[in-house]
Amino acid sequence: MVALANVQYGLSNEDIRTVQRALIARGHMIPAGPTGRFEDQTRAAYAEEQRAQGYVGADADGIPGCKSLSELGRQSGFAVDCRSAGSASSGAAGRLSLSQVTYQDPGNRTGQAAMQAYARTACSLTGMDPAYGVPALVTISKRESAYNEARWRVNTTDANAHGPIMPDRHPQNCSRGATQCIPPTFAEYHQAGTATTPYDVVAEMCATINYVRARYKVNQSGSNFAALVQQADPGRPPRGY
Structure with a gap:
């Protein structure tokens, strides 16, 4: 099967x-x-x-x-x-402990087209309508990491950049990946069946969807994603989320 x-x-x-x-x-x-x-x-x-x-x-x-x-x-x-395709998931079943988060970079692709493809997969896995989820996630990835460019995948300068040094040689609490989740957030909202590293774009986008649903009350379809999360709205100035 x-x-x-x-x-x-x-x-x-x-x-x-x-x-x-x-x-x-x-x-x-x-x-x-x-x-x-x-x-x-x-x-x-x-x-x-x-x-x-x-x-x-x-x-x-x-x-x-x-x-x-x-x-x-x-x-x-x-x-x-086909039953599991597009099914809703809060991410609770996939929640990780912080010690289960890994830090290897799988070398996912960069650029807008790649982010669109990864976002479609994340929408499929979390039950979000790609018509809303894809542009929102791509906008976030553009603003947070220039579409997953290597030099922007770890933020070592903001207030989160503290904690023990992890295997990727950066402090544990640094935000990482295409949509810049900090590891505790990635762990809390991890999607079952996806990679355990925030450098994996699909896994991190899934965690981002689960996070904005919980924190900002983004609905199941994602129709209010850009309205409720300014960083996902290309028509408004960037704002951390």
Whole structure:
């Protein structure tokens, strides 16, 4: 059984490996092979599969949906669980202790297009409408880290920059990653099934969604995200969140 929620851009798991093998068997090129990580090559191959199924234009975007993945599964011999896709989660089930937070940088991509793709995955995992969540998260990532640029991934100068030195050689409480969560916030609002490092863009964006829902009362769809969180609103000046 392959879970749709597991087959999303930026994630790494065995369900993705199963899908990659199916795509390759159907003639879609993934030069790196079935790595188990959903990155650009897999997205391009999945877009080819969508076009083969009759999707056109923006509908062939390389992002799995229930219908297209189920058809791939039917052709390739695996079942698909769509029930968990887009399900709501408060993050409580994924909460970490501070000692469980890790500090390795997986080397996620930078730039606006990459942030849009990671944000779509985060919205899928947390049940937020991407029409609202993606632009809000991308705006935050632009303002907080210049779209995950390496030199802005750790803030060592603000009031949070204190605590013991961690394996990434920075104080524990420094804000980190594309949306600049401090580790205690990342741990509290961590999304089950995502990476345990705030440097992972999908994991941190999920934690950001769970955080703004709890603190700012952003609703399930995210329709009031930009209205309630100024840092997510491109029409207003930046403001820390």
